Amino acid sequence: MQHFLTRLLEPKTNGPQIAILLTSILKVKISASTLTREIEQHPDYPSLLSISDVLNNFGVENIGIRLEKSKVAEVPVPFITQIKGLRSSEKLFTVVNAIDNIHIHFFDPETHKWSKLLKEDFIKRTSGVAMMVEVGDNAGESDYQTIIRKEYRKVVIQMLNIFCIPVLLLLSVVVSLFKYGGYMLLPAVFTGFTLVGAIAGVLLLWYEFDQYNPILQQICSAGKKINCSAILQSTASKIAGISWSSIGFSYFVGTLLLLLFGGLNTPAILFITAWMAMGASPYVIFSVYYQWRIAKQWCILCLVVQGVLISQLSIVLAGNWQNLSDLSALESGFIISCLTAFLIPLLVTNSVLPAMKKAKESNYHYTELQKLKHNAQIFGALLQKQKVLSETPTGLGISLGNVNGTYKLIKVCNPYCGPCAKAHLPVEELLQGNPEVHIQILFTATSEEWDFKAPPVRHLLAIAEKNDEQVVKNALGDWYLAEKRDYETFAAKYPMNGELKRQDEKVDAMTNWCLKTGIDFTPTFFVSVRSEDSEKDQYFQLPDIYSVKDLKYFFSV
Secondary structure (H helix, E strand, O other): OOOHHHHOOOOOOOOHHHHHHHHHHHHHOHHHHHHHHHOOOOOOOOOOOHHHHHHHHOOOEEEEOOOOOHHHHOOOOOOEEEEOOOOOOEEEEEEEEEEEOOOOEEOOOOOOOEEEEEHHHHHEEEEEEEEEEEEEOOOOOOOOHHHHHHHHHHHHHHHHHHHHHHHHHHHHHHHHHHHHHHHHHHHHHHHHHHHHHHHHHEEEEEHOOOOOHHHHHHHHHHHHHHHHHHHHHHHHHOOOEEEHHHHHHHHHHHHHHHHHHOOOOHHHHHHHOOOOOOHHHHHHHHHHHHHHHHHOOOHHHHHHHHHHHHHHHHHHHHHHHHHOOOOOHOOHHHHHHHHHHHHHHHHHHHHHOOOOOHHHHHHHOOOOOOHHOOHHHHHHHHHHOOOOOOOOOOOEEEEEEEOOOOOOEEEOOOOOHHHHHHHHEEHHHHOOOOOOOOEEEOOOOOOOOOOOHHHHHHHHHHHHOOOOOOHHHHHHHHHHOOOOHHHHHHHHHHHOOOHHHHHHHHHHHHHHHHHHOOOOOOOOEEEEEOOOOOHHHHHHHHOOOHHHHHHHHHOOO
């Protein structure tokens, strides 16, 4: 059930879904939300390159190869490849997780289930492109546990919201059956059917919001004559500008609210629900006739709704609920309460659904803008319009990575700066698994005694003086990633014997450089661009619309 709801509420497109499955098989700790976001915002999405680059960024080394189709079965598992869909001619990514003498075991991207095919049948459908993978030593997401906890909390809240009313209804039915016995059997069955109708109503509304959802596509494309879209997007799908899906959802939810808060055994409630059920019954004839004779296509969810309406009417007539009371005997306050129960879902639906559609559209545009932003040509054009360094800080600060690397970054920071601390992990991730990156870290401290920034800066420079890069990385992590940046605690972990006194000259040199350069805030980043006619690196300030996290799209091996 949770898997079904997850796929409904947060569907994954083909590329991210396959990447998530692959990392799960490899037991690499990368959250689904991170993989989805990074792949969909990649400038080459939805290509195999987008998956490859993102996996590389997280330490999963890979290589894409094109080979004869017959050779695909010889690639070491697990690997990603493309296969032609059966429902369409589109090529979809898949993960192959096992190969035996007869079959190839793979994830079917159309049914969203693990499946197997005879080797010769799979080879006919494959494109001949494969991506082999190998897990690096430091593969994974640095803040994986934090993100997973957030995802777990989100899922728990979603489940509570979804199951709140069904659980309350179940309790109400059980209590009523226990208290009143067989008399409550028909109301209990009526409530069950109404709940089924409400669920169908939710799915119909969700189809209006996201008709390409894979779960809904499976439900609504189960046969040649089954086509929900033909019905739900037809001219007959609305009345007075309001969709029948909204009306149906409001009818079922309103009925549930009446039963839940008015009582399953209250004659006046059963009387109202009876007349509502009889009033809704003509819609069954209209809907079935329209699907059968006019559209000549069937909507599974619509048919479920018609089945529920017929079942409700049968229960009402069997229980003779329409005669349990008299309309003139009902108090005006009760009638207003009943109208409110039906109007609230209708008003909420017609307010929330357009807002959800706008939010989805905004998210789509945001993703497209991110892809544009991460285009290397656009980045390069914007970069060269930024402030250029007139004096390169050669030999200053802390040096990490390959001094002769292709990609060079200068980070100017403050040891007590919050944003500088947040930028530390992305900077560290740029170095991981990328031998072509060089990072130079400078500080805005002075050597004056009154400057509280000076002690940690001297200490970090003294550690760097020993030329042990791993120790320097550890020290930077211990300082910036600490919950509270306390110098005394840090100094106790990295003891020194007079080395701190030798650092003032280096601190002064950094101070002078910062003054000449005009550093106005921290962290400030400068990125090198090597011109074609010169071997000299030229540094430009990172444009405001970019953060250090974005550099992984441009610092590729």
